[in-house]
Amino acid sequence: MNMSLDIDSVLQKLKEILPGEKEFIGLHEPCFGGNEWAYVKECLDTGWVSSAGKYVEKFESMLAEYTGAQKAVAVVNGTAALHICLKLAGVDCGDEVIIPSLTFVATANAVMYCGAVPHFADVEESTLGLDPSKLADYLKEIAEKRDGICHNRLTGRAIKAVVPMHTFGHPVDLEPLLEVCRQFGLELVEDAAESLGSFYKGRHTGTFGRLSAISFNGNKTITTGGGGIILTNDEELAKKAKHMTTTAKVPHRWAFNHDMVGYNYRMPNLNAALGCAQMEQLPDFLRKKRDLAQKYQALFTGIHGVQVFREPAFAVSNYWLNALIIDEEFVAQRDELLEATNAVGIQTRPVWTLMHRLPMYHQCPRMNLSVSEKLEQRIINVPSSVIMCELK
């Protein structure tokens, strides 16, 4: 029985999988191997780089077609997408929104932009995402439906929505979560920022909630430089999303009228052009990312004290970001492993600090977060770029 994690062995395994000639291996670097130049150059040649141009619509169509969502509305980034999703799901000033504490800060920030309060829920170890049964038990205890609206009996505030986040691309267990939402009169909004190319029981993530948000930041499976998209199966909501994200201007040949407080959230055509070229390569990217994940899994099979996280049985994950899960007894060595890997140019990082620990969210309501708190100490993300498959 090992008394400690063998850091040298882990480092050795990582080196085996990584392209040796590179001095620095980032967590997730983009891959531009298709029509990126051609499409971007066309924007420059025609002058269409900004609010008008064909690539925004084309990118939206490609995303709708690929995910199976009825409609897709391209925006400036994933945070903006989630902000608009929440507003369209009816989240108002003073409401509460259930989100995981284990998430990137954008999930909580988007709630704050609506003037609402994040309410933190725990995740399950098998998905790294919201735990439906723990949430159901918790809501039975603290929530009640009054006039069809879910209320937090402790704070008196309305709870309007549940926002699962598909951590590192791995789908949350959506069906039981949808059932909890139905039971308590809550809207499901998916934070699918990380899960482009991830499927739950054969259906693309981001098509289960009333609305969902995907990110195309530079570190995502595909990138538009900065960008995001809103998915929905509700055509009316999609129209409203487009309207709200384009300053709520009322169409007219020349008059500038706006009928509500809108946002300047549209994706520029230049960025959409990049996105179209990236989308063409998505199946190839996903295949390579799956290969890489399998290599990690095979290599680490014999290493005591560390598991490579695998997609849940009901899911096909995009394996956006691979994660090592350290056994509980070895968490004291997490920082040592982070030091050792980063010191040799292999970028690794722990999971995000849990939301309820951040100063601005420390006073927000939360359930018992024991699983999240344990996982926070155990997760280490490892390099997961598409280009790693190509360099070997």
Add this chain to the structure above:
Amino acid sequence: MNMSLDIDSVLQKLKEILPGEKEFIGLHEPCFGGNEWAYVKECLDTGWVSSAGKYVEKFESMLAEYTGAQKAVAVVNGTAALHICLKLAGVDCGDEVIIPSLTFVATANAVMYCGAVPHFADVEESTLGLDPSKLADYLKEIAEKRDGICHNRLTGRAIKAVVPMHTFGHPVDLEPLLEVCRQFGLELVEDAAESLGSFYKGRHTGTFGRLSAISFNGNKTITTGGGGIILTNDEELAKKAKHMTTTAKVPHRWAFNHDMVGYNYRMPNLNAALGCAQMEQLPDFLRKKRDLAQKYQALFTGIHGVQVFREPAFAVSNYWLNALIIDEEFVAQRDELLEATNAVGIQTRPVWTLMHRLPMYHQCPRMNLSVSEKLEQRIINVPSSVIMCELK
């Protein structure tokens, strides 16, 4: 004495100045005649398109150097820039902010994003921007300083800032406005969205207020696709602006900690690359735009009932968007002129609908807005692209 505006003559003059071979002449089309492709291609070749890369810093340096501001922080668009400027100027939930009613809707929206209330002030005909003496008289009437903070005696709310907007690029009369702000304890934040390349008494607009916002939307003097920048002479505020616009992440080798509610407002490197190439051409663009403005002025000298707006005596304007000002007795013909020009592919438009007429701002506090209301009927913007100089 003419009893009506001679629409045919106006149309004829516009045709004289416009490149005849083009079927459609837009109000403001971008010009990519420099290193745009080289810089953008470098982003694609190196993979640096998103949150990291050298062009964001380079673009910020170029803007600081050109404008003379101490610091510049590049963001995703002008609206986002103004939002952060207002927050950093101390605008909080429930405060009031004085803005012109004659402006693009983003000025008012940015105030709303802070949870504050826009308070509409009138403009003067000579600048199309805030009227300092009318504002001073109004504040004497409705405002009082209590504990160093300006309060609206009618609403009880604090008035925190004054946001002049340099309409079509023409500088507001800044010195007397700064004096009003000093007198009443108000922060000056410049909405310089349209005024890159415009100078007030030899100093660049956007360097007079505590903070200011410039836009690089596709229709602006230079473009980054979508983009904006925050200017300030206060190094501490610049640091905070960078922090707030990059999710307020606390720097660390691997840990994700955030110390306040931040925003995902950074400008992607891809867009900054475009901006660097555009900035290199700015002096040339400005020269061409000034030539075009002079042509408009010369051509319309003999036309009864229409003036071409000229920069105020204290200013050198970028002439971002040229404007015809119809004499008051002929305002009934404004729409006829808009019809006639747009019908032949010469894009024209009236000024924005005044903010206090929009449904979401109708109930906001306002002073007498008689000058704005008259100007609203009289302004018609005409094509002003740099490329118009090149096509002739």
